[in-house]
Amino acid sequence: MSSAPPSTAALLLSFEGTEGCGKSTQIRLLQEYLIAKGLRVEVLREPGGTSVGEAIRHLLQHAREGEGLVAEAELLLFAASRAQLIRERVVPLLRQGVWVILDRYVDSTTVYQGIGRGLPQQTIENLNAFASDGLLPHLTFLLDLEVTRASARIEQSGRSLDRMERQPQSFFEAIRAGYLHLAETQPQRIRRINADQPREQVHSEILQHLSPHLHGASA
Numbered sequence: 574m575s576s577a578p579p580s581t582a583a584l585l586l587s588f589e590g591t592e593g594c595g596k597s598t599q600i601r602l603l604q605e606y607l608i609a610k611g612l613r614v615e616v617l618r619e620p621g622g623t624s625v626g627e628a629i630r631h632l633l634q635h636a637r638e639g640e641g642l643v644a645e646a647e648l649l650l651f652a653a654s655r656a657q658l659i660r661e662r663v664v665p666l667l668r669q670g671v672w673v674i675l676d677r678y679v680d681s682t683t684v685y686q687g688i689g690r691g692l693p694q695q696t697i698e699n700l701n702a703f704a705s706d707g708l709l710p711h712l713t714f715l716l717d718l719e720v721t722r723a724s725a726r727i728e729q730s731g732r733s734l735d736r737m738e739r740q741p742q743s744f745f746e747a748i749r750a751g752y753l754h755l756a757e758t759q760p761q762r763i764r765r766i767n768a769d770q771p772r773e774q775v776h777s778e779i780l781q782h783l784s785p786h787l788h789g790a791s792a
């Protein structure tokens with residue numbers, strides 16, 4: 574008999590927030606922390622995380638062809654990447670007892686395509702549920718940072734901007750407000766974290782939110 578851990582042992586976590594708010598940095602810190610606790614952890618990004626998803630990511634963020642995308646097509650491409658990721662990677666990993674950390678997930682679609690692009694909220698909710706097979710994270714960390722602070726971080730890092738990032742500041746202000754509204758309406762799942770603090774402090778706030786879920790968790 575195999576002694577695989579019960580599927581309930583592994584958690585699905587997601588990180589959200591505007592560009593440059595510190596998602597990748599915090600995901601790395603959390604992954605290291607969980608691994609040191611003896612847990613198995615996989616980090617996956619959206620869009621992407623599968624071969625199909627990475628091709629979609631390229632189209633959405635970098636390819637010249639992506640410049641002509643209409644908002645509706647953009648929404649469907651994000652959904653296609655997600656549908657593949659959930660079925661090919663996330664569900665099998667959770668079943669094996671592997672914790673999964675997603676770098677963006679359904680809430681990104683809700684705010685970027687819903688508020689940012691102005692697509693109908695109901696359509697997005699339906700599509701999110703369809704693509705994700707109704708799978709919501711146990712916890713979502715919203716790294717909240719003033720838009721100007723976030724762009725200063727990106728500028729300082731010296732990296733170039735992708736297609737989504739070349740939007741006016743008002744776009745990102747609306748995104749931030751949308752995220753905050755989501756966190757207010759779903760406080761059980763979505764935890765707002767003040768990202769305008771040193772890395773280690775942000776990390777420890779995240780751990781505080783996670784600690785009730787860590788009791789009894791083992792590899």
Ligand SMILES: Nc1ncnc2c1ncn2[C@@H]1O[C@H](COP(=O)(O)OP(=O)(O)OP(=O)(O)O)[C@@H](O)[C@H]1O
Pocket residue numbers: 590591592593594595596597598599726727729730768769770771772773775
């Ligand atoms: N708490 C922090 N204080 C200051 N700078 C930070 C902090 N966290 C991350 N940074 C820096 O800000 C920049 C953006 O961080 P990071 O790449 O983690 O953000 P992100 O949300 O993943 O961005 P993206 O949207 O580009 O994926 C990086 O140069 C990173 O080193």
Ligand SMILES: [Mg+2]
Pocket residue numbers: 596597598676
């Ligand atoms: Mg990142």
